[in-house]
Structures are given as structure tokens and as C-alpha cells.
Amino acid sequence: MATITGPNQSPAGGPLELERPALERWKTHKHGHHWRNAEDEFDAAKIGIWLFLSTEILLFSGMFCAYAVFRMLYPESIAAGSQYLDPRWGGTNTVVLLISSWTMAMAIRDVQLNRQFWATVNLLITLVCAAGFLAIKFTFEYIPKWGEGKRPGTLFSYPWATHDHEHVWWSIYYAATGIHAFHVIVGMGLIAWLLYRQRIRKAYGPTHYTMMEGVGLYWHIVDLVWIFLFPLLYLVH
Amino acid sequence: MTTINPTGGQIEEAVGHGGGHQGNYLTPKGGIWTTIVDWATTVDHKKIGIMYLFTVLFMFFLGGVAAIGLRIELLEPTRVIDGVTTGAFFDWTGDSVGNTGNTYNRVMTLHGAIMVFMFIVPGIPASIGNFILPLMLGAKDVAFPRLNLASWYVYVFGSMFGVGSILMGGVDTGWTFYTPYSTTTDGDHARVLLMILSVFILGFSSIFTGLNFIVTTHKLRAPGMGWFDLPLMVWALYSTSLIQVLATPVIGVTFLLLLFERVFSIGIFDPGLGGDPVLFQHFFWFYSHPVVYVMILPAMGIVSEVISVHSRKKIFGYRAIAFSSLAIALVSFLVWGHHMFTSQGELGATVFSFLTFLVAIPTAIKVFNWIATLYKGSIIWSTPMLYVFAFLFLFSIGGLTGLPLGALSTDLHLHDSYFVVAHFHYVMFGGTVIAFLAGIHHWWPKFFGKMYNETAARIGCALVFVGFNITFFSQFFLGTRGMPRRYASYVDEFQLLHVISTVGSFVLLLGFLVHLFTFLHSLFAGDKAHANPWGGLTMEWESDTPPDEHNFHHEPVCKHGPYDFDTTVPPHCSADEYPLPDAEAVKAAHG
């Protein structure tokens, strides 16, 4: 973009690229001018993404530490709290996320093999699964629980609480799943953006799929975090 | 001062007159608006570095002004005698009579938060590091230039939140935001929220920079440049970046929880609701201890560079220095509990005390290596080198006074006293800021192609050194004699030492004004700088001064180590200026 010289000229002197949406951009993708070659650039992007993911993991470890501390402080309240969760919904959501992780991986594979149609289909399924996850989370968990007064901290007003510190449990629950849900939402945005780039801009193909891979890794981490959250919150009493 | 080196000089000439690329990265691309837009949208690491330099120094100025305010307030203990308030400098802020604590605490928090989160953490890496790192590696830019620009914008955005909360009346939590105080104070105002958000956002900018540096170091080294050919500044920045990437997310989640706590009272840190305030302290220090090494490691990198170049001596114990940076980075994650000896259990305190002493060892190693580097050097007393001497002097004091803080029984007395205040100013100011100044003076010609007035700079250096010692050495005695920190007022017996400290801070201010003057003078009326004024061997000196927009005219190749002063004539320099010793003698010495 930075090299566009005239108002209607691409660097090559032809008409501005924006006017040719059908162009298969991935074929002409050039590495950034400060890279020696495309491999270096791809490797760099991958290291970058892994580093970013490690920050994500550390972010959630903070949450897990908080969980562990309160489990130690108030074992009964936490156990009682987790009884309120329905492992069936949690389980369904686990399955939904696992499917989405698989279709995400497939989408990358499709792009690498230049099966653009299937890539689109797989991305769409991923997106739908993500939405499904949130829908289940909200309609069957957040909204009814909130309505019953099972809320965090001072907002807690559940009349039949059996333990003193159940509100702490709900704080942990909402904070952990809330931060996770936020990541799902961000992930949906990223996948939608991939879809746009893949379908309309034809930006990805066998020789260029860095962002696909990056978002894919991100999505797996989001999935992985849920794989930890699910047993900790729903199953361990 | 135009010594034409066979290669460097000619290329400069050839390109300089060849149309197309004229001038350097600073050359305006057009009128004022074009230039502004160009800077605002630049992905050039050099311009981003310069923008960071100015914003960060501006924050330092803000923090410094606040510090002077604190010192004036502390000139006299506040007293209300027969209805008349004395010694309350902050009274003019409309604070309730006889209770200057209110304003003082806000100014104190502002000072600490600005200095830590907006000045010293981004400080060296994002300004000097950004500019120098790709040049040292022989790269055209950092790995992710747009992320780099984003980092600056995020930084500015985050700082605006912080400064905004100050303009709205300030925050009085202290830079440590201890719960439950921070979750309850100013309950009906959004200011604390803004400040928390500010730190949260600044974290992203820190992560972006760190991530960028790590990848750049891995993937953009010049051909022939192995890990042990890296300048030590690069090792230091690399270790720093590791900490930034690994520790910042934890402060992220901590401040997120703090935010929830304030907005929804979720009760995780609030003892009233069954939460655990000490958990917050653990989370906070898990980030904030490693972060003190984010402050000092780049400073150590600068010292390694400057001491070697200005004494024309191969750095002593290259590997020891490189690995001790990594060791510091790793062990720094294990000692956070030494800030909490008075609030945690016995077992934790013991373990953390032990680990604290472990982390002091690699630092001691570095200090000895630097001293050994001076041995048989050819030492020039330039401003950067004077600052390095000041660094060794002050940082030794700062580090050694960390020891009684790390020892359990003595810390019970010294914790949260002015002894701690003196300790961390000696390491943060005496260490990091002093090294920052060394770095700014060392690379100033590289940045702007101008020289500064050496005499004025040395006077500034002397004033800063003397002023600093007067200001903060007195505080060690305040601490051991029982003066607690974060006190707007105090009992009479402490006054003399406080007065001394305040006087020192004025000398310090004077020193900085001298520097401000030399910098401005150099920018507007400085002499053109020699392409390699100090005879440095690291790759940034192979580029033009100031560098071309794309750093190098053609891809540089690493042909010699960064500190091979006894076998290499520095680029752009002549062998007359920097005569080489006899090859046999060199062999014998290193053999």
C-alpha cells in the first residue's frame, strides 16, 4: 500500500489494484521490503504469533491462579457453586468448540491445497460454531443464572445460597468465562475477516496463508482454554 | 571533521548526489502537512524511535515536575498551629485545610505511575532500542513495522487515559494500586478506572514492542551474524523483551480483575466480600518485579556498548554478560514476593528472600566485567563515558542497598520506609535514567546528525550526578531512622534530612535544564556530526549519520565482532585516528 505512487496507479503502473477484485492476490503476494525472502517473513510471523499466544496463555494462567487460590480458601463454596452449572451445556459447548477447531484446521488445509470453495465452507462452519457457543452460553447459562440472582460479588442475590462465599465462586465463574467469551468474540471477528479476505479478495492460497495459520493457532488456543475451564468449573466438585 | 573512509565515504557521496534518494530519513518529504502526515503514518523504526524518544522524555518531564512538587511539600512538616497551617505547599490546590495528604497522595501517585508506566518501562527499548536494534542487526526495519507504529499509538492513547485521569483530579492509590484501598477510594469517580485502563492499555504497547524485538533478533540478523556476534545491547533488549512478553499479560489480567472489582464489586480482592487482598499483591508483583529488570537490562546494554566503544576495548567476558542478561530475565520471575515480606507467611518469605539473593549474582558479574573492560583500555572522558562512570557509581549503591531489603530481618524494619525510596531511585534513576542519558548522548549524532556542545553536556552531567546524590543519599538515613514512605507530613526530627533532599532536587532540576538546553541547541544550531564520532564497530556505525531512509545502501555483511577494536579500523574512520596495535601482540593477548 505504501508504495502506491499516483492516485490511480499501482506501483507497476497499471490501474489501482482495488479495481480488480477477482485477481488471485495470493499468487502475486510479495514479502515486505525489509525481508530477504518470503520464508523468513513467514517464519517471523509464526514466531510472532506463538509469542502472542504465550501472552494469552499467561493471561489465563492468572485467572487459573485466582481460581486455585479461592478453591483453597473456600473449598465448600466453590464446590457448591460448581453444582449449579449444568455439565451437559458445558459439554455441548466443548463439542461445539472442538468441531470448530477441526474445521478451522481444515480450512487452512484447503487453502494450502487451493480448494477455495471448501475453505470458505469450513470457515463458515467455524464461524457458526463460534456463534453457537456464545448462543448456548448466553441463553442457557448467563441469562438464566443472572436472572436467578447468581451474580458476582455484591450483585449476588440468590436467595437459596447454602454457603457464605458463593458470590466469590460466581465472580470467578463470570470473570473466567467472560474473558474467554470475549476471546471467542474477537476470534469471530478475525474469522469473518479471513472469510472476507479469502472469498472476496482471494488473498490466500498455497503460497500465502500466513494469516490463516495465525488466526487458526489463535482459535486453537481459545479452544484449549475452554478445555481447561470446562472440567475446572463444571466437573470438579 | 570529514575523514573520508574509502568505502563509506564514497557511497555516501555517490548516493548523495544521485538524485532519487536524497538526504536521510529526517529529510522532509514536502511541506509541513506532508511531513506531519508522513511522520504520523510512518512505519520506519527510526522515526518511531524518535517519536517515542520525545513522548517518553515529555512524560519524564511531567513526572519530574510532580517530583519537584513532592520535594517542596516535604520541605517542612505540615502543622496546624492555632488554626494556621504551615508547611503545606499543596494548600493552593484547594485541599482541605491541614490535610495536604489528599493532594500530596495524588501527586505522589502521578509521579510514580508516570515514571514507571509511561516513562521508564517503554523508555530505553522503545526509543533508543527501536532506533538502534535493526541498525545493529543490519536490518532494514523491525520484523513488524506496522505493529511498531501501533505500539506508539497505543502508548499515546494509554498515556492519554492516564493524563486524563490526572486532569480530572488525579488518583491517590500509589503506583502499586493495593487493594482494598484502590477499589474503594474515590468511589464515585471514574478516575481510578481511567488510570487502571491506562496501565492496561500501555501493557499492549509494551507487548507489541517486545514481541517485535524478539522476532527481529531471530529473523533479521545480517548474513554472517551469529548469536555471539550480536552487540550486547541486542542481548539486553532481547532479554528485556522476553520479560515484557511474559510478564505483561499477568498485569493485564490483574488490572482487568481490578477493573471488575471496582465496577461490579466482584469481591475477588475485597476482603469485605471474602476476597483476598494479598492475592492482588502477588499478582501485581509478579509483573512489577520483573519489570524492574525491564528497566535495568536495556540500561546495562547501553553501558556495555558505551564502555567498550569509549575505551576502545573488547568487552570483557562477552558470554558472561550475555548469559547473565538471560539469567536475570529468568530468575526475575521468581522473586516477586520480596516486596511482601510483611504481609505473607513465613515459608514464602524465606523462599523469596533466598531467590532474591540469587538474582543479585548475575548483576554483580556484569559489574565486575565492566570494570575489567576498562583495564588497559584507551579511555576517553566523553559525556557518554562520564555517564557510564556515574552509572557504575550510583547503580552499585542502588544494587547494594537492595541487599538489606532482600534480607528478611532487616527488611522488616526497612520495608515501606524511605530506605526503599532511596534504593529504587538509585537503581531506577542512578541506573536506568543515567544510562539512558549515556545512550542519548552516545547515539545523539546517529539520531540527528548533529553534535552537542561537549562542555555544556559535561556540566549537565556533573550537576545531575551531584544533585542526584544529595537528593537521594539523605533518604537512606531518613529510612533507617524511621521515616515511612508516602507521608505528606512527618515528625520534626526528620526535617533536616528532608531539607537536604529537597535542595538536591533543585540541583538535579538545574542539571536537566542544562541538558535540555544542550539538546535544543544541538538540534537547531549543532555542528554536523562525524559519521562515526566515537569509532564504534557495531553495525549502526556503518550506515550514514543520520541513516538513510532504508538504513543501509546495500545489505551489510557481518565481517567482524562488535568489539574487535584491536583488529578493526572503525567504519568511516582512518587508521591514523584509531591506530591498531601490533597483530602479534593481539594474538598473544587473546591466545
Next chain:
Amino acid sequence: MNQTLASLLASAPAHPPVGGSWTLGINGLFTNLFFGESQGSDYGTVAGLDSGSDALFLFIWYVGVFFFLLVVGLMGYFAWKYRRVPGKAVEPSASHNTALEITWTVIPTIILFLIFFWGYQGYVSAQTAPVEAEQIELNGYKWGWTFTYDNGKQSAETQSFAGESSQIPIFYVPEDTPVRLKMSSSDVIHSFWVPDFRTKLDVMPNRYQPYWFRAKALSETPDKLESASIKIGEDDLGEPIEESYEYRDHWIFCAEYCGDQHSQMAAVLRVVPMGVYQAWKSDPGYEEGITPLCEVGELVWKAKGCNACHSIDGAAKAGPTWLNNYRYDVPLSDGSIVAGNDVTEWENYVRESILYPAAKIHEGYPNQMPSYNGRISDFELRGVIAYMKTLSDRASESERNSACSGGEADGAAEGDADGIEEDAGEDAGAMGNEL
């Protein structure tokens, strides 16, 4: 501490220091430098803790001085000796030396481990209190301390020290006796620090923290004593019999940042002989049914820390002033008003404000007040109400008189003998007045 106030720094010491610095030797010189002349030479033992923290500090100081001089000395020497001579080639020298590098790694390591162990030992002895100790409960709040002795006594004594404008509360402890403080906070984190004792501990809102010390016998610190007298009984004519005694003061500071008046949480720990301590402790300060209510209120105002937030002279502090509150309209934050002309409503409002401060909030004062529910007796509550009445210029003469007549003015409901109710449970016994 005795002379701390008339400090050796700000003004001339009240007593000549014991011996000049030079007679103390090099250790004494440095101890004086760091800890002040008032400490004498055997620093830290004022607390009788023998945690050895002073000795360790000095040891680290010497180590530090040694390495500092080594580093800076070599630096200066090299900087001068090897300063640059233009045109002269450098003399090549080795860029590493394994033996040297191992030496300078191992020696600091050994020293550091030594410091660690020494510090650890001192820490353990500072943590473990003897079993037989005088128990005192300490409560930290914004912004003050209350000491509750084992018989329920709380101290209401304050004194204005040289230079200090405000009245500093004074807490009594016996000399040469282990004292164990059970510390808790009613709001945020505070930290209890007696610099002379060389140790501090955070005061937490969600758990008890133990702090112990044994104040050195008074006879061991002859140069730091001051004297006062105490009433030990009455003679046949009802005249008080007084006995004079010596005491020693130590500063108490709050070392954990806790808000606006963090720096005003200073108090004084007064070390007195055991007999004086016992006599002082068993005097509750008022006798229920005899002491006039308004005096009880004033005592409460001082002893329970109301004075930290409520002035009686009209000055605005963290809470509304008590001057001219009675029979004036009190505006509430929800816009309503406690009408000044309705005495009962006002009395109920005050009572409620003390027990449940969050219930009704005075306009313009964010609720910072801790609840005193369970920490204040009904008798004391009536005392506060009476006291507040006397502070209003709209109180009639008869109201004033009844507020300050004998405590039985409106008939005590409670039968318990001691004035101050304890924190729930414990031995909140009525052993007070019998002693």
C-alpha cells in the same frame, strides 16, 4: 524516642547524648548515622528481640562499602591511568579469564548466602512470640489505632508533642514483658511499625496478624526516660494519692499507604513499669452511672478514633463536624433531611450512623466510616449523643445540664459492669473494674 521529638536533627537534643560519637567506636558511629543518636550504641535491642537485625544491617553495610570502594576505586584508577592518548594504539589485553571470572562469581555468592541465613534467623526470632505474653488487641482504621487491653480497657490519652500540632494518642505497655499484639484492620491495609523495635507487620482487614515485642527494661535506658505520676488510690479525704514513675516513649507509624491521613496515623507507645501499667489498665476512664454522659462521649471521641474524622471545632475532615449538628438540619445524600427540630429522629439518626454508617449518608461526605456495631456499648452511644448535644449552640441550657449530669440521667438499661463491650466472643468479660 524520648528525645526523638526534640530531635537531634531539627533542634538541639533535650538530653546530652551519651558519649560522643567517637567513643562509640566505628560500629557506634555508623549506627548513630543510620539510626540516630537516640538509639545509643546497641541498636535494635530496645525491642529486646535480639533479631540481630542491627548487626546484620551493619554487616551488609560493611560488605557494601567494601565492594563499592573496590568497584569505584578500580574504575577511577583505570579511568585515569588508561585515559586516551590521541594517536596511540591500545595495548591489547585478554577479554576473558576463567579463574578471575569464577572468583568473582563465587565470592559474592558465598557472602550473599551468608546474608540470607543471617536474615532468616533474625526473621524467625522476630516472628515467634513466647507463650506467656501480655495480649493486646490492636485495631487499625482510617486513620488511627485502637488498643484494646485484655480487660476491655481502651486508651483515650493523647498528648501534644513538640512540633506536632495534633494530639497524638498514647498506648501503654509494660516494660521487659513480652507483649503480643493481635492486629486487625477495619478497612484497608495498614502496617504497624515501631521504628525503635526494627520490625513492622501489615495490619490486614481479613485476618489477624501477630506482632510481638519485649520492650527493654527502663533501667537499661536511663538516658531516655521521662517521668510522670499516676493516681494509685484515694486517701481518707477523697484526695488522690499519686505516685511518680518513669517511662519511655516510642513512635508508632503506619507504614502501609492508606489514604489521605496515612501520615497522621502516628501514635506513641509508652513503656511503663509493670505496676503502673496494671494500675492504669484497670482504670476504665469513666464509671458507668457516675461519669457524666457528655464526658463519656468525649472519651469515646478520643479513644475510639472518632476524632480522626470528626472535628469538634467546625473544621471539615473526612466526616462532618460535630459542632452544631444537634438541632440543625442534616442534609442527606439522597436529598432528604434529618429535621433538626425532631430530637428523637436526630438521636436515632446518630445512633444509626454509628452502628450502620452506610444507611444514611451525610450530603457531601462519601461514606468512609467503619461500622462500630459491636465495638461500642449502649452507654457509650448515649455518651456520644450527649456530647454532640453539648457541642451545639442550639442546645438549651437544661439539655446541656442533663447531658452533663450524672450518667444515670435516663436510667441505664444494661447491667454489665464494664464500660466497653468487646469484639464478639473472646473473654469479653467484666473483669475490668474488679481489678
